[in-house]
Amino acid sequence: MNTQFQLHDFAGGIHPAQNKVQSTSSPIADAGIPEILILPLSQHIGAQSISLVNVGDTVLKGQLIASSQGFVSANLHAPTSGKITAIGDMSIAHQSGLTGPCIQLTPDQQDTWVECAGIQDYSNVSPDTLLHTIQQAGIVGMGGAGFPTHVKASAATGSIETLILNAAECEPYITADDMLMQEHAIEVISGISILAHILKPKTILFGIEDNKPKAIEAVNKALSDLGNVAIKVITIPTKYPSGGEKQLIQILTGKEVPSGGYPSELGIVCHNTGTAFAIHNAVIHGQPLISRITTLTGNACPTPKNYHVLIGTPVEHLLKISNTNIANTSRLVMGGPMMGFTIDQIQTPIVKASNCIIAATQHELPDPAMEQACIRCGMCTEACPAQLLPQQLYWFAKSSNLEQAENHNIADCIECGACSYVCPSNIPLVQYYRFAKGEIKQAHADKLKSDRAKIRFETRLARQEREQAEKEAKRAARADAAAKKQAEKKAMVPASDQTTPTADLELLQKKFDAAKTAVTKTKEKISVLQAAEQIDSSKIELMEGALEKAKAKMKDAATALASGKKPQDAANVKVASSLLSAAVDIPNKSVADEIEALKQKVLAAQTRVDKAAERYNMAKEQELDTIVAFQTGLDKQQAKLVDAKQALEEFTQQSEEAK
């Protein structure tokens, strides 16, 4: 088939034990209807869907029970008919074993369908209608990620050169796609044809790993039966992780999806086999996505095989119908052994993306061995399909050197687990990278937050400064105005320093009095000394010296006082004259102001009276108990008004008289 087709290789990769034979020996079985179904509201990437039902509601098979919220979200339908028995948090298929909002449906075992109409001939139907149908059917990527299919299909409409069907199924143990192709090749091809009708690609590549010869044969037979020549089946060598979207694109086209980008940027879109089957059911039969094929395998399971499972079926139900020895199961993995996650609650339901359940025994997947030192052997570098340096990332993650981890492109790690698989020192490398990625994400979020806070703070600071400056300017302006006014006043009242001479005179008077007292006291002391006939003449001399000094001081004070009193008289005359002249002019102004102020007061009092009267009237109308209080209030206000009016009149009269 693909003799001429040029295949490319991707870097690294590993060849773990396949363990696929166990579950491919018997055909797909029907898992039946379990006693309860648990339907998580978030089985996809994007916004959680919103429940449309209430506890106690009866629903039919295929009925919409939760609708998508926004574009990147998905609808959820009842997988069988029955009654809604609970809505709330239940344990879900989650990496960290968290619980999540779920709708619990108790089937009535009647399995009654709602009416559903398919589009038998979609060739004349517009791509938009088909996309709408896919969206309504709640189809998401069924290879594991659960990305809403309509988003993937519509984001790229018109620009797609290559449509790739990912049937590599590179993880060990999983055979869901293998068996689906073996038993439903025609439906899968129909699904691809619908996608091709929507996307109008130039090439359609059907990539299958060469470890699935029966599936390849079945698909080729179906293609030749249908006479379909548009789809090319490409057999690729078995190497993990060839089924990774980026790796499959590299194998088939030789192109690399840009870091942080999407395949659609290269004109490529990739869909999973199970998704194609679901699209077929949705478009041709009008059936929403309510069941899928899931592999149940592992050594604890006596009859490994694939099952048609209703979405929401608890894992417990599968274990029961397959007689799996739970006591012998040491690890229950949802997904493959390389990228799947363990579940510790057997009630956990199968969701749209659950392709495999491994019930492993202790011997099959032994507990991890003790971690040894990293010797930088570089086997991880050789295995890494993303061409990273896992041994370096390990050191950076371990030492929380996030900057260097980012610089070594930790974001491009697809967490395929190839590095951990080959590590001779049993280091759980992927776990270290998940930790570092989480830390980086948190650091970025924190930085964004702190940047915003910084901007907010700086803006606030700037605003405060501006306001301060404005205030300052206003104050300065006011101060200026005041200073000018003061200057005007000064100019008009030049003798405003009249108080100074008086104060000086008082001071001089006091000094003179003090000197006089000192002279008197000294004289007294001398006379006392003389009277006591003290022979100590030196003391008398000293006293006489002091007396001289005191006399001199008294003289000075007297002179100063006399000279100070003279200008004061002159000043007095000046003050009198200026007072006279001012009396003619200045009081007029202040009187006008005063009148104005009083008028304002009267007006304010009038308003208050009006208001009080209004309240009083209202109280009167409504016959309230508070009427007495209002009466008192009104009286008071009226009295105040009278007072204000009186004050105004008096002042007006006074000023008239003064004039």
Next chain:
Amino acid sequence: MKLLNISSPHTTRALSTSHVMLWVLAAMTPGIIALTYFFGPGHLIQIAIAASTALICEAAVMKARKRPILFYLKDYSALLTAVLLAVSLPPYAPYWVTIIASAFSIVVAKHLYGGLGQNPFNPAMVGFALVLISFPVPMTTSWSAPAELMTASISFADAMQVIFSSRETMDAITAATPLDEYKHQVAIATATEIYQNPLFKGTDQSSFVLGWEWVSAAFLLGGIFLIWKKIYTWHIPASLLIALTLCSLIFGWDTDSYVPTTMHLLAGATMVGAFFIATDPVSASTTPLGKIIYGAGIGIFIFVIRTWGAYPDAVAFAVLLMNFAAPFIDQYTQPRTYGHNQPKRGLAAKK
């Protein structure tokens, strides 16, 4: 049974670090057999001394560090260090030289830096360099002549006596290594004259050196086996040998003035160095391009030190010098990651 809750992947390859060490030891067997065949049982005794010293030191340090002793002894890294050291030492070096070198390798070069995986320098070569600088006489006069040049082969008892007590018998069996001999003679003699020395295989101009070419071939074989087993990649040995060959071809085409290329490759510790010492991953560069630069650097240093240096061989110093450079080389040789147009080189930009 309680269901285990653990992060993916859930399956691992059954190849442990202990296995890696054992494979390397196994790959050294042909070389050790060849050494014993040509130079007597000296190396076997040295291996025993070095290994017991190393294991005792390792256990003592583990006890001091309060780690599970047996768990760490079972990674065989100390044993490998000891064997690498022992095959590098002259076969008839006195026992105390070996003990000092071995103890220094494990205690100082390995554990004082934090133990396995943390040592910036190749522990075996640190130990070797220490005794080469400290005790130059026993280190340069303890090589025996190849078996074919001796009248009687060295018995185990003779070897024990030489190593543990008397140095008298030593004079009867001692000989310079051909590389050392050629290097010293070339200053005063022509190639033809040098080849008269029976150390070099007669005068047939092949310049193959008695015994050494087989030892080198045996180590080469072991190295190729390890590359085939994917224990390490071809980068370091290939670039080392190519760089050394190119250097010796550029400068050493005149065999009257320089040591010939074939002797560079086959007469000294080149092969054991290229495949077993330079490839120690802990102290080597770890990026694919970095490994090539690292290997080439060692090759160039081997040539430079051998040609213009005073020591008889150069592998230890060349490896230690490039150990210094390895972290720096790694920073500038990141491979291009999937989805990137350019590889990122250098340190992370400061934000």
